[in-house]
């Protein structure tokens with residue numbers, strides 16, 4: 001019997017206590033007591049024995065809408081993560097033959113959902129200045145088949161953020177052409193001055209939100225969408241959570257959102273300091289550079305084309321030899337995935353020490369022509 005191919009995630013999960021996790025833009029900087037006490041209390045109360053209120057705890061709905069700066073009577077859908085909301089909305093609003101204007105690189109899971117609905121993405125290549133969509137290019141890509149624009153702001157994986165005037169111009173295009181504007185704002189809280197598209201095109205915009213990254217709750221799986229009530233209702237027809245989403249996730253999300261104003265600045269300060277330290281480390285390694293700096297999100301990419309190394313080899317070298325888990329670019333870009341790795345930095349400064357200490361030796365080992373460290377024969 002042959003061994004299964006090496007699976008970096010399986011390995012990293014099995015070794016999670018020894019691994020520096022910089023591969024999924026997760027946030028490890030929210031003070032743990034913020035959610036732990038309310039979670040312990042909910043467990044003691046055995047709230048997990050009953051179903052939650054079907055459409056989501058009313059306080060959670062209010063907290064999310066207030067956090068987005070939306071009116072209390074806006075439509076909101078609570079789902080098991082932004083991912084599920086994205087799936088529902090593509091199912092509900094797209095049909096075979098429709099086109100969605102999107103980018104490459106991008107968060108490709110959304111593209112997969114778009115394609116599952118029978119629609120196709122029109123990927124504008126943005127791996128060049130300014131490393132994001134521009135209103136002119138979006139306008140030029142609109143055809144009579146276009147049904148939606150995908151605006152991920154800040155953008156995973158590059159970390160680019162959209163200036164307010166571009167958000168406005170893209171929102172106006174959506175309005176003028178009667179297109180749905182899918183504004184994914186998962187990383188909004190890491191940006192210095194984020195702008196919501198709903199401000200400029202409230203009728204057309206669906207805002208997809210998540211507490212995975214800003215509140216450090218990725219493992220609990222909670223997110224959703226918000227927008228004009230009639231549009232949200234259309235999406236909600238495809239909601240599989242008739243019995244509500246995980247009650248403990250809702251408890252944790254409410255605790256985090258209630259207190260967010262007290263700790264989010266410190267998360268931002270640390271992520272900024274972390275990315276500056278990574279920049280210094282990258283500057284010392286020939287053949288590598290940061291296309292986008294500073295990042296408006298909790299991640300950016302490091303271009304390694306000049307070092308002539310494969311991103312997958314660097315991922316494996318860093319994981320197996322140095323215990324640092326980052327992500328190769330092929331998961332995020334059909335055209336440019338061979339040029340970069342993605343690194344997230346919403347981690348402790350000690351985690352960043354590990355990355356900074358490992359990056360140069362890992363690149364040097366591969367540039368010298370060494371074969372990447374072999375995957376363990378049987379793993380985990």
Ligand SMILES: Cc1ncc(COP(=O)(O)O)c(C=O)c1O
Nearest residue numbers: 081082083107156186210212223
């Ligand atoms: C742009 C973007 N949208 C949505 C998600 C999914 O978030 P959630 O954990 O809420 O499903 C991610 C996760 O990485 C993301 O990068």
